[in-house]
Amino acid sequence: SGLQRGGPWIFLGAQGQGLFQDFCVPVLQVAVVDLNKTVGEQCQAQLDAEFGEGRSVFIQCDVTHGDALRDAFQRTVDQFGRLDIVINNAGINNEKNWEKTIQVNLTSVIKGTYLALEHMSKEYGKQGGTIINVSSMAAFLHSPHQPVYTATKHGVIGFTRAMADAAAQDDYGVRINVLCPAFVDTPLLHTVEEEDNMGKFVKFKDDFKQSMNKFGVLQPSLIAEGMMRLISDPSLNGAVMKITCAKGIHFHTYEPMSA
Ligand SMILES: NC(=O)C1=CN([C@@H]2O[C@H](COP(=O)(O)OP(=O)(O)OC[C@H]3O[C@@H](n4cnc5c(N)ncnc54)[C@H](O)[C@@H]3O)[C@@H](O)[C@H]2O)C=CC1
Numbered sequence: 575s576g577l578q579r580g581g582p583w584i585f586l587g588a589q590g591q592g593l594f595q596d597f598c599v600p601v602l603q604v605a606v607v608d609l610n611k612t613v614g615e616q617c618q619a620q621l622d623a624e625f626g627e628g629r630s631v632f633i634q635c636d637v638t639h640g641d642a643l644r645d646a647f648q649r650t651v652d653q654f655g656r657l658d659i660v661i662n663n664a665g666i667n668n669e670k671n672w673e674k675t676i677q678v679n680l681t682s683v684i685k686g687t688y689l690a691l692e693h694m695s696k697e698y699g700k701q702g703g704t705i706i707n708v709s710s711m712a713a714f715l716h717s718p719h720q721p722v723y724t725a726t727k728h729g730v731i732g733f734t735r736a737m738a739d740a741a742a743q744d745d746y747g748v749r750i751n752v753l754c755p756a757f758v759d760t761p762l763l764h765t766v767e768e769e770d771n772m773g774k775f776v777k778f779k780d781d782f783k784q785s786m787n788k789f790g791v792l793q794p795s796l797i798a799e800g801m802m803r804l805i806s807d808p809s810l811n812g813a814v815m816k817i818t819c820a821k822g823i824h825f826h827t828y829e830p831m832s833a
């Protein structure tokens with residue numbers, strides 16, 4: 575992976591579970607791409623403080639705007655000379671404006687993966703790399719509270735596994751994996767109580783909160799640890815990493831196909 579070379583990375587969706595404090599990378603070059611200027615600038619300030627100035631850039635971008643997303647990738651490569659690691663992390667929880675949820679959580683992950691391949695795949699004459707697409711345990715345990723969110727997270731897994739097979743069979747030199755956290759202590763979790771986000775499904779919020787009490791809420795540092803493992807283990811491609819309070823970091827296993 576690119577980790578040994580120390581980056582560069584592009585991290586789409588910056589709040590990103592407060593991940594940056596927890597990445598212990600000695601030589602880091604990272605582009606933080608986020609819609610929210612305040613969040614992006616805070617992330618960059620943290621990175622400056624921890625790793626020194628000049629190693630990171632914040633690019634304000636709505637990942638659902640195709641041209642802006644393409645520009646964000648190009649700016650990253652212009653700044654750092656190459657790209658090794660891409661994390662498609664941006665996500666929203668909006669059942670009222672569910673079309674937007676599909677755009678951010680699924681369509682932009684697909685676009686982000688294709689753009690990442692343009693900059694990293696041997697098919698395009700590039701040097702290889704690694705991609706992480708962020709799904710959710712909602713892809714395994716559904717809830718009446720989030721039907722479209724749940725659908726997008728299933729979609730991320732299906733797309734990622736199929737692309738990982740394509741990457742292996744056509745020798746892209748790029749590993750593509752998916753990460754499925756259970757509840758994580760981030761601002762996103764608070765949106766489940768808001769009618770503006772949940773629409774008519776807000777009535778299920780108490781069930782959802784009970785589920786949080788039952789299964790517990792993860793700290794972002796464990797998500798960072800999972801990402802580091804996906805980045806640094808060269809044997810992983812098409813892997814579906816789950817992270818839960820009960821079992822920590824582990825992998826989903828699929829039945830072999832029968833004839
Ligand atoms: N917090 C949780 O319990 C869980 C979160 N996840 C997933 O983890 C990922 C990160 O979520 P969190 O850090 O929890 O959420 P968050 O809300 O704290 O951070 C998400 C970031 O994405 C950015 N973003 C949203 N829409 C965007 C757009 N159109 N363009 C660019 N940036 C955009 C936001 O500004 C925010 O900074 C998401 O894909 C989410 O679905 C998965 C399982 C559980």
Ligand SMILES: CCCCCC(=O)/C=C/[C@H]1[C@H](O)CC(=O)[C@@H]1CCCCCCC(=O)O
Binds near residue numbers: 712716720764821
């Ligand atoms: C607002 C976004 C919150 C997203 C959190 C998330 O993705 C949660 C998904 C839940 C789904 O909607 C219903 C659930 O029960 C999911 C969480 C389940 C955690 C499972 C832990 C299982 C275990 O400990 O073995």
